Amino acid sequence: MGNFLLGVGATIVALGVLxxxxxxxxxxxxxxxxxxxxxxxxxxxxVGPFIxxxxxxxxxxxxxxxxxxxxxxxxxxxxxxxxxxxxxxxVLLLSGGGQWGAYGAGLFDTLSRHSPDELxxxxxxxxxxxxxxxxxxxMLMVGLDPAQTPDMRRFALDRxxxxxxxxxxxxxxxxxxxxxxxxxxxxxxTAPLRKRIIEALMPGGDPxxxxxxxxSSIEGFVGFVxxxxxxxxxxxxxxxxxxAPDAAAAAQALAAASMASSAMPVFHQQLRVAGSDGKPMTxxxxxxxxxxxxxxxxxxxxxxxxxxxxxxTGPEALATMKxxxxxxxxxxxxxxxxxxRNGPTxxxxxxxxxTTSGPLRNGQRGYDLLVNESEIGAIAGLRLNNPxxxxxxxxxxxxxxxxxDVGENFKxxxxxxxxxxxxxxxxxxxxxERPTGPWWPLSKIA
Numbered sequence: 001m002g003n004f005l006l007g008v009g010a011t012i013v014a015l016g017v018l019x020x021x022x023x024x025x026x027x028x029x030x031x032x033x034x035x036x037x038x039x040x041x042x043x044x045x046x047v048g049p050f051i052x053x054x055x056x057x058x059x060x061x062x063x064x065x066x067x068x069x070x071x072x073x074x075x076x077x078x079x080x081x082x083x084x085x086x087x088x089x090x091v092l093l094l095s096g097g098g099q100w101g102a103y104g105a106g107l108f109d110t111l112s113r114h115s116p117d118e119l120x121x122x123x124x125x126x127x128x129x130x131x132x133x134x135x136x137x138x139m140l141m142v143g144l145d146p147a148q149t150p151d152m153r154r155f156a157l158d159r160x161x162x163x164x165x166x167x168x169x170x171x172x173x174x175x176x177x178x179x180x181x182x183x184x185x186x187x188x189x190t191a192p193l194r195k196r197i198i199e200a201l202m203p204g205g206d207p208x209x210x211x212x213x214x215x216s217s218i219e220g221f222v223g224f225v226x227x228x229x230x231x232x233x234x235x236x237x238x239x240x241x242x243x244a245p246d247a248a249a250a251a252q253a254l255a256a257a258s259m260a261s262s263a264m265p266v267f268h269q270q271l272r273v274a275g276s277d278g279k280p281m282t283x284x285x286x287x288x289x290x291x292x293x294x295x296x297x298x299x300x301x302x303x304x305x306x307x308x309x310x311x312x313t314g315p316e317a318l319a320t321m322k323x324x325x326x327x328x329x330x331x332x333x334x335x336x337x338x339x340x341r342n343g344p345t346x347x348x349x350x351x352x353x354x355t356t357s358g359p360l361r362n363g364q365r366g367y368d369l370l371v372n373e374s375e376i377g378a379i380a381g382l383r384l385n386n387p388x389x390x391x392x393x394x395x396x397x398x399x400x401x402x403x404x405d406v407g408e409n410f411k412x413x414x415x416x417x418x419x420x421x422x423x424x425x426x427x428x429x430x431x432x433e434r435p436t437g438p439w440w441p442l443s444k445i446a
Contacts, residue, residue, distance in 0.1 A: 027185045030270040031194065032280050033256035035249075039275040041239035043069065045223065045232040049299055050384060069236050070128070071300040073219040077125045078304040081335045089125035090336040092140065093382075095375065096131025096262070096287040097342030102164040102421035103396040104136050104340045106428025107438055108143060109161050114432065118143075118150040120157070121338065127220045128234070128293055130286040132342055134222035134261035135163060135197060138213055138254055141237060147217040156209055163200040164421055172196060172416040173268070178360060181266060188415055190259065190269045197255040207247030214241030214250065223286035223293045224260040232289040235260075261286045267415070291375040292339060298385035305334045305389070327388040327444060334389030338439065339379055341395035347372050380442075387445040394431060394438040399423065402430050 047055070080089035094104060111120035124144045129137030142148055142156035166172050174189035181187055201210055213220075220237035235257040244250035256273050260283035263271035272280035286293065309329055310318050321329070350365060382391055400409050407423030414420070431438035 027183065028189050028269050029185075030272045030280070030282065031190055031259070032272045032274060033252065033259075034274045034278070035240075035253045035256050036276045037243050038235075038240070038253060038256060038273055039281075041236045041243065042233050043236075045234050045293060046071065046299075047232075048385060069239075070126075070219070070221050070234065073126050074298075074300045075304045077335045078301060078308065078333070080125065082308050082333050090123045090338065091126045092121065092124050092128075092144070093292040093337065093339045094127065094129040094133030094136045094140070095291045095340060095342050095379075096133055096285065097396070098132055098262075098264075099164075099416045099421050100343040100396055100424060101132030101136060102424035103399070103428045104133070104342050105161050105164040106425030107340070107394065107432050108136075108140065108428070109157050109425075110429040110432035111438075112143065112153065112157050118153040118157070119146060120144060122146065123336075124218055124338075125335070127218055129220070129222045129258075129261065130291060130293060131262045131264070133292075133340070134224075134258040134286070135200070136160065136340075136342075137220050137222055138201065138237065138258060139163070139209075141216040141218045141220040142209060142212040145212070145216045145218050147215075148212060152208070152212055156212065159200050159203065159209060161425070162203075163196065164425065166196070166416060166418050166421070168418060169414060169416045175415050178267075178364070186269045187267045188269065190263075190271070193262075194255055194259060197258060198251050201251045201254060202247065205248075210241060210247045210250050210254070213254070214238055222257050222261045223290065224257070224263070225284040225286060225288045227265075227282035227284050232286065232293065234286075234293065260284075264288075287371070287374070291341075291378040292382070293378075298382060301334060301389065302385050302387075305330055308333045330388035331390055331444075334386065336390045336392060337382065337386070339382070339391065339393045341375065341379060341393065343375065343395070344397045344399065345372075345376050345379075345395050346397065383442055383445060391442040392439040393442060394440070396424060396427060399427050402427055404430065 074091070077089040077091060097103075108120045112118045121144055127137045127140055127144070129135070139156045139160035143153050143160065145153065169175055170192060172193050174192060176184050176187060176189070178187045216238060221234045222237060223232060223234040225231065226233055237254065237257070240253040240257060241250040244253055259271050260273055262268065262285055263283055264285040264287070268285070270282055272282050274280040306318075313321070313329070318326075347368060353361065353365060379393065404423060404426045406426040407421070408417070408419040409423065410417070410420050
């Protein structure tokens with residue numbers, strides 16, 4: 001009996017040792033960038049007046065004065081919009097969505113092909129991107145820049161489409177599935193994504209696109225969350241490029257920012273960026289906090305629009321203006337805000353949840369619904385700080401019903417399914433070409 005127990009004990013120990021060695025062997029460590037000066041071009045995002053009210057009892061809560069680079073760009077966009085010659089200085093917000101970003105790629109590619117000068121959406125002065133929208137933002141800072149040549153705009157859009165046209169999922173991530181998270185530490189390794197972003201920005205080492213991003217007339221910002229403090233932050237794209245010693249280093253900095261913006265906890269390998277002090281800091285997908293993040297500077301739009309209105313009509317006249325007239329004047333003076341929801345705005349029913357009770361399926365469904373609420377809430381919240389300005393939206397809804405023979409529909413276990421991404425690109429084409437166009441307005445506050 002003693003020998004039996006001894007054998008059982010030895011077996012347990014051996015299995016424990018093997019398990020530990022397997023865990024150490026297969027577990028993914030963090031993917032780390034070392035970018036000198038990176039955090040010199042990263043700032044905390046303003047939470048906005050409404051969230052500040054909610055957090056009024058938080059000790060030592062930071063009060064933002066709305067004097068950061070993005071807010072200043074927003075102010076400048078309003079001022080530009082109200083010059084005598086009425087130039088368009090509008091804003092484009094690009095949401096997260098992973099593989100769903102193929103929708104935005106197909107949309108802008110088609111819009112550009114129907115434009116005589118390859119300018120898919122004229123009049124854009126500011127672009128912000130979250131997660132997959134961060135990669136789109138880099139390309140669209142050139143693809144939508146009127147200061148670039150048509151050939152350069154086409155080059156940028158071709159690289160955008162290429163980025164969302166993988167031949168196989170392993171071109172983007174090493175997907176070992178959620179069930180393997182206890183062993184690997186995440187559902188997918190992202191080393192292939194790093195390589196793909198660099199190749200998208202510098203195909204064959206060509207520096208032209210990176211240089212064009214640094215010289216763009218459009219201001220670009222990509223958002224992420226600093227894991228340690230839980231604070232939403234964003235990087236200034238042109239500053240990252242222009243501070244780098246060469247195009248290759250700039251591409252690494254842009255890849256670091258866009259991958260930080262896309263690093264969804266548990267699903268993606270942990271992402272860290274070390275700045276000049278050499279301290280690696282973990283960053284999370286910006287979608288952990290916000291699906292779009294211009295709402296954090298929307299108060300600056302409202303403030304500047306009201307300032308412009310008061311300067312033209314006088315404070316007393318403004319105070320007594322009827323609501324309808326006030327709303328019309330406000331709309332004329334506010335830049336148009338375009339929002340691309342790279343994904344659907346509603347979730348499909350899942351009847352299997354009535355017959356199964358597994359924790360993984362329930363956890364995935366709950367997570368999916370939480371993300372959906374954040375996505376649509378962030379877009380709807382744009383209206384709170386901009387009650388009357390024109391806000392135009394497009395989304396990847398109807399992905400499974402629109403007329404198309406391209407690709408296949410979504411499968412739950414694939415993060416980047418080439419056939420599904422082909423269908424999403426075709427959806428972007430379809431909405432760009434339909435008689436009503438791809439955009440529809442958000443209702444004004446009555």
